[in-house]
Amino acid sequence: MSAPKQLLIIDDDPDFVAGIKAILVKAKYAVDVAHNPKDGLAALKAKPYDLLLLDVMMGRGAEGIMIARKLGKDPKLRDLPVLIITGIREQMAFLFPGQAVHPHFVNVDELVEKPVEPKLLLEKVEALLQSAGTRKAQSS
Amino acid sequence: MPPNPTILVIDDEEVVLDACTQVLASGSCQVCTAGNGAEGLLRLEEVQPDLVFVDLKMPGLSGLEVLEKIRAKHPRMVVIVITGYATVSSAIEAMKKGAFDFLPKPFTPDELRLIARRGLEHHRLVQQTLSLRREQEMLRENFAAIVSHELKSPLGALQQNLYVLVAELDEQLSPDQQQRFARLQTRLEDLLKLIHSWLRVFSVDINKLKETFQPTALAEVVAKAVESVQPHATRKGISIEPTVTEPLPLVNGDAGSLAEVVVNLLNNAVKYSFPDRPIQVRADAANGQVRIAVTDRGVGIAKEDLPHLFQDFARGHTQPEGVSGCGLGLAISRRIAEVHGGSISAASEPGQGSTFTLSLPAVAAAADSPPSPNSERKV
Structure with a gap:
């Protein structure tokens, strides 16, 4: 049995984080949490993670999007898979319900909307980890 | 009045x-002047005046033509026409075309000053209205942001934790308790959906849709919409019967939001229909318009409710039992129709049913669109 995958959640809503962290911990992931962009970036530099769960709308602005942009520019972090969590599809574009805006900030990312059902969350996390693994195997 | x-x-x-x-x-x-219409239009762009006087009778471009050109490009420009003795009727025509007032020749300095002052005052009011409207627009956007963040986030967190609780307690809950949880989740879900609808009405600049308009086949839009509403209708024992009369010209638009309109109309039809009565969806073309008509045989709409149907938060006074909704579906549909240059209308006979018709301008028949093999097709 391999070591648990290391996940980081960056989201400024502790109650929401509690809700997704419990699901991930139960599925045997090791989960760290940062409640603001600054702590989040520090955590990303302090140790390697397998996946980042990122709230794109923190605070009053799109601070999460700024983090995603920074990741995209950082050669070390560019390949970190990111699950973007959003509650904002309506403000970004006018789209048919069910379709969310997928900004594609980094190489491997996916989008879910708040709130997210446990099954869907785990599926997305698993799929992201796998596609990141495949990518790595191909490039090495 | 502006300073200068x-x-x-x-x-x-x-x-x-x-x-x-x-x-x-x-x-x-x-004061700046121009000796003919063409020069006047050029000067207008240069100086962006607060008020324009145009003589109706000029060689070359006539005053009326100048007026029309100005109004087309600057609909808020205040224009006063100058007219000779015997031309009151043309002055009236000019007013109909958007002139603010007319000044008969010859005029005294006082008459000119008076009418200029009135024109400038009108200009000031127009500008003020515009800035108030902009302010209102900003308030609306801020309101939407607040609704989004302050209402949606806590509800999202609530729902998220409920998901976890249900998963964690799965085995230990009695059927009754499971039902209570399900009820909690449904109500939360409804609230979140309601907030989404609000945001769509208040915050979104629907004109952005235009940027991604594409030639769209409405038959596909109808098929997609029917597919999405079908399960809901089946539960009520209602069949949806679509008929597409080919050839159906393309419309220039956004397939997703057009499907949303049809879904809204179909959902309403199902909602207000009597059980076991079919719903007709007909798509056809006439007079350069493509129409989609949704007809139900349900409770119908009272005459006095018809004019308010497409306003925000409008719902009929006579609601059948068990019907819920926030009354935004038709308002959103109307906006989507309008942004496509189309319209949406309703006709109804209480107790007999209603027909909602979405009309959209057809794209001028393109030579490269393949002719359809069969003239009448069921989707």
């Missing part, structure tokens, strides 16, 4: 130009 209002006078008679300049410039106005 600019007035443009367009007239072929130099005497008039001179007189106007003299009279108006003695106030604190800047």
Whole structure:
């Protein structure tokens, strides 16, 4: 049995984080949490993670999007898979319900909307980890 | 009044130009002049005046043509026409075309000053209305942001934790308790959906849709919409019967939001239909328009409710039992129709049912669109 995958959640809503962290911990992931962009970036530099769960709308602005942009520019972090969590599809574009805006900030990312059902969350996390693994195997 | 209002006078008679300049410039106005219509239009773009005088009778571009060109490009420009003795009827025609007022020749300096002052005052009010509207627009956007963040986030967190609780307690819950949880989740879900609808109405600049318009086949839109509503209808024992009369011209639009309109209409039809009565969806083309009509045989709509149907938060007074909704579906649909240059209308007979019709302008028949093999097709 391999070591648990290391996940980081960056989201400024502790109650929401509690809700997704419990699901991930139960599925045997090791989960760290940062409640603001600054702590989040520090955590990303302090140790390697397998996946980042990122709230794109923190605070009053799109601070999460700024983090995603920074990741995209950082050669070390560019390949970190990111699950973007959003509650904002309506403000970004006018789209048919069910379709969310997928900004594609980094190489491997996916989008879910708040709130997210446990099954869907785990599926997305698993799929992201796998596609990141495949990518790595191909490039090495 | 702006500190130094600019007035443009367009007239072929130099005497008039001179007189106007003299009279108006003695106030604190800047006056510029043009001796014919074409020059006037050029000057207008240069100086962006607060008020324009145009002589109706000029060689070359006539005053009416100048007026039309100005109004087409600057719908809020205040234009006063100058007219000779016997041309009251043309002055009236000019007013119908959007002139603010008319000034009969010959006029006294006082008459000119008076009418100029009124015109500038009108200009000021128009500008004020515009800035108020912009302010209102900003308030609306801020409101939407607040609704989004302050209401949606806590509800999202609530729902998220409920998901976890249900998963964690799965085995230990009695059927009754499971039901209570399900009820909690449904109500939360409804609230979140309601907030989404609000945001769509208040915050979104629907005109952005236009940026991604594409030639769209409505038959596919109808098929997609029917597919999405079908399960809901089946539960009520209602069949949906679509008929597409080919050839159906393409429309220029956004397939997703057009499907949303049809879904809204179908959902309403299912909602208000009597059980076991079919719903007709007909798509056809006539007079350069493509129409989608949704007909139900349900409770119908009272005459007095019809005019308010497409307003925000409008719902009929006579709601059948168990019907819920926030009354935004039709308002959103109307906006989507309008942004496509189309319209949406309703006809109804209480107790018999209703027909909602979405009309959209057809794209001018393109030579490269393949002819359809069969003329009448069921989707």
